[in-house]
Amino acid sequence: MDELQDMYDAEHRILKALPKLAKAATCEKLKAAFLKHLAETEQQVTKLEQVFQAFDEKPKARKCKATVGLLEEGDEIASDNKGEPTINAALISAGQKVEHYEIASYGCLLEWAGILGNTKAANLIREILAQEKAANETLTELGKQSANREAMGEDKEKTADDETADQAPAKSRTGARASSPARKRTAALTR
């Protein structure tokens, strides 16, 4: 019940954070992914209320310190990378940390609901867990598709192979490299 209350609090906080993440994203696909997960998170709050009900308990929130911390870091990451080509990659990393926390939490809750023999609760938690896993997958895909290379100052339409063959002007290759100091990432803006 403590863990359920923790996640009920966490979802409410995530509900407030997702519109900010969507606003900070400059990639339209990433924006859309955050907004889609916002709609799912609204459903999750209702589903958690049904889980409480399945245990004959009233919905109650218990401050989730981990989510507070993860979202604080997310805010920091968003402002540190504002206006930089790294912004979308940074937001993806912040988002994935939250999804992973949720996946771990709902994985445990699902197991415990099963052990307690509460099938109704287990089914609801399984639905939430599937949404968290799908949200995490989407973020992984968006990172691989474009955001990570965009952060390196490379054209997001190009594949790694195109990059080697391509004889693009040097100015398009001035992005930060993995080995260069983080400060140099601003160089990517010159392309």
Ligand code: FE
């Ligand atoms: Fe959630």
Ligand code: ZN
């Ligand atoms: Zn928590």
Ligand code: FE
């Ligand atoms: Fe989530």
